[in-house]
Amino acid sequence: MLLGLTRIWRTLRQHRDVGFAFAVIVLVLSVLGNATTFYLFDSAVDPGITAPDALWYSVVSITTIGYGDYSASTLGARLGTVLFVVLFGLAAFTSAIGIGIDRILERHQRERLGMTSVHASGHLLIVNPPTADRARKIIEEFVQDSGHLSDDVVIISDKIESLPYRLPRVSFVRGSPLEEETYARANLKEASGVMILGSGYDDPNSDSLVAAIVAVVEYLNPEIPGVAECQYLSHNVLFKGATNIKPVFALNMVDKLMVQDLQDPGVQLILNIVTSNVVEGTLLSTFVERDPPTSMPYTQVAKALLDHDVNLVGIIKDGIPHLSFLDLELERGDSLFYIAVERRSWTEIAPLLSQ
Numbered sequence: 001m002l003l004g005l006t007r008i009w010r011t012l013r014q015h016r017d018v019g020f021a022f023a024v025i026v027l028v029l030s031v032l033g034n035a036t037t038f039y040l041f042d043s044a045v046d047p048g049i050t051a052p053d054a055l056w057y058s059v060v061s062i063t064t065i066g067y068g069d070y071s072a073s074t075l076g077a078r079l080g081t082v083l084f085v086v087l088f089g090l091a092a093f094t095s096a097i098g099i100g101i102d103r104i105l106e107r108h109q110r111e112r113l114g115m116t117s118v119h120a121s122g123h124l125l126i127v128n129p130p131t132a133d134r135a136r137k138i139i140e141e142f143v144q145d146s147g148h149l150s151d152d153v154v155i156i157s158d159k160i161e162s163l164p165y166r167l168p169r170v171s172f173v174r175g176s177p178l179e180e181e182t183y184a185r186a187n188l189k190e191a192s193g194v195m196i197l198g199s200g201y202d203d204p205n206s207d208s209l210v211a212a213i214v215a216v217v218e219y220l221n222p223e224i225p226g227v228a229e230c231q232y233l234s235h236n237v238l239f240k241g242a243t244n245i246k247p248v249f250a251l252n253m254v255d256k257l258m259v260q261d262l263q264d265p266g267v268q269l270i271l272n273i274v275t276s277n278v279v280e281g282t283l284l285s286t287f288v289e290r291d292p293p294t295s296m297p298y299t300q301v302a303k304a305l306l307d308h309d310v311n312l313v314g315i316i317k318d319g320i321p322h323l324s325f326l327d328l329e330l331e332r333g334d335s336l337f338y339i340a341v342e343r344r345s346w347t348e349i350a351p352l353l354s355q
Helices: 002-014 018-045 051-062 075-112 132-142 180-185 206-220 233-239 250-263 267-274 298-306 346-354
Strands: 124-127 153-157 170-174 193-196 226-230 245-249 282-287 311-317 320-322 335-340
Touching: 018 051, 018 075, 051 075, 124 132, 132 153, 180 206, 193 206, 206 226, 206 233, 206 245, 226 233, 233 245, 245 250, 250 267, 267 282, 282 346, 298 311, 298 346
Parallel strands: 124 153, 124 193, 153 170, 193 226, 226 245
Antiparallel strands: 282 335, 311 320, 311 335
16 A cells, blocks of 8 residues: 555656645545544444445545445544544545646646647647637638548647637647747647648748748658648749648739639639538549559540539649640549549549449
8 A cells, every 4th residue: 555655646746746646645544544443443343344334434424425324433433533534534635626626727727828738649730820710710621521520630829829719629839830849749740731821911021931830840740741821922932842741822822813703703602612611512632542443534534423423623643733634544643623522532433433
């Protein structure tokens, strides 16, 4: 027993909870001491009292429940109850409960302020969001995809003081997105993807900061895939050294959309649907990971898929995007882009081409 109490003390001391450790040890000693005196003295009068009965009586007495099924009847048992329950046990019990609650509240506060470490794996990192509201909108869009319903998300930022909301499976790490210690707390090594945001369209140094973050992330985890927000197409040179994290030129896309919608009203309404996980009919992609069952031109592929409500709108072949399918054939290594209700793997798409 002494060895067990020593281990409890050492474990709790490692977490800097000396007061809690002391209260727990006193509580354990009080429970065992009261049970021992009750068993030794009252079992001599009532042989039906067993050691488990004595322990039960001690626990319900210290927790102030007191069912009344057992009570001390001998002088020795009563003195033990006064000593171990009244003098020590109740104080230790209330102290342990109070300190434990304080620790839980303190931990929740530290989590809200982004001061703790994350133990998730396979999670998405959202790095450098300018506001908590923008991070929330991205998270809500991300988790709408059926493949990410159970994924954890970790927000990394030194601009957000505290997370003003609590979302399931969402954690916050406050720290510089350029420091290794921040990514260690966010468990970058176990993350499945990263999204790096710009610091704001009014910040002329946003693209250079994003490029620096990309360099840090890829240095710490060269295999992690991701996207990085870049404001100006002319700054593409900043991302030439990136391997798996690709820049997305947000302002360039917005400018094109405004011109396109002026010329063809309603374009933005369609794009809002096909680029959102919230609305059915999302633009999705599938990589052709194995050789097709038969040689097929893409015009035939598009017709076969359309029969199953999968609208093929484009392909990427050898790194080159194509919106016209004439004179192109389906090959291993292609990426198919289509509008459908749900994403389909190549093993699900291949059978549709032969029906």
